Amino acid sequence: MATMNAVLFFSFLLFAIGCAGMLVRRNALVMLMSAELMLNAANLNLIAFARHSGTVTGQAFALLVMGFAAAEVAVGLALVVALYRRKDTVNADDLNLLKG
Amino acid sequence: MEALLASIAKNIFVIFGLLAVGGATAMVASRSAVHSVLAFLFAMLNIAGCFLALGAEFLGMAQILVYAGGIVVLFLFVVMLVEMAKGKETNKAVFTAQAKVAAPVVVAGAFAFLAVFKDTVFGASAAQALTLKPGLAExxxxxxxxxxxxxxxxxxxxxxxxxxxxxxxxxxxxxxxxxxxxxxx
Structure with a gap:
């Protein structure tokens, strides 16, 4: 039987790894995957609290979050492809047009 | 054998959680984008296992369908379009120039979070096993x-x-x- 501590701790670890990947990696694709990882950590928490309270609200919202994640990936990957067409790169360090 | 199976069944959530954390770490750390996508797939499947262990069968199956069936395939297509076209950039740096600042900031933030919420994550009030309260869901x-x-x-x-x-x-x-x-x- 999973304790609440274990669920919260693994969710925290997954979110921290996703946050670190978002900030540290150069590749835009890996940054998108890190965002997905953070959304999944939030989903894990939602399901844990749904189970803790015995209601279904958290699970319903986890399903909605999954749909939002799919929409985000579709738009994000289209942006990456458009970026590659124009700039010929997907590295975050090479995209410094807004730098003063 | 029986005792081993019983202990595995008792700690199935922790096993899936550890595997998911390992997959996530491999995703962030691996140099090649294809390896990153495969580690991401591994992490997502283990998170689906976590959902199943928490009693959310429908969400576990939806997780496998949406991520393994849809999102990972989409990622692989884009990796094929974007990364494979030029293999000459494989020896360049994996991490951003700001990584030396960003990584300690994330670690410090994680420890600050644990320090603030240590009663929630480690406290005795949260130590009881997750159980269902019947009758609440109409x-x-x-x-x-x-x-x-x-x-x-x-x-x-x-x-x-x-x-x-x-x-x-x-x-x-x-x-x-x-x-x-x-x-x-």
């Missing part, structure tokens, strides 16, 4: 009739967010097509 046992209970939540209590999500998915579909199409029409 006559439906969330664990036993999982898909039925989730559908009641989605289509009765939260119908408006569900419909808003369908509109957002349509907008994302059109937006992705517009963003990714070539200039000449």
């Amino acid at each position: 006559g439906l046992d969330v664990a036993r009739n999982n898909a039925q209970a989730v559908s009641r939540g989605l289509f009765a209590d939260y119908l408006l967010p569900f419909e808003v999500l369908s509109v957002i998915l349509l907008v994302a579909l059109v937006g992705a097509v517009v963003l990714a199409k070539t200039e000449r029409v």
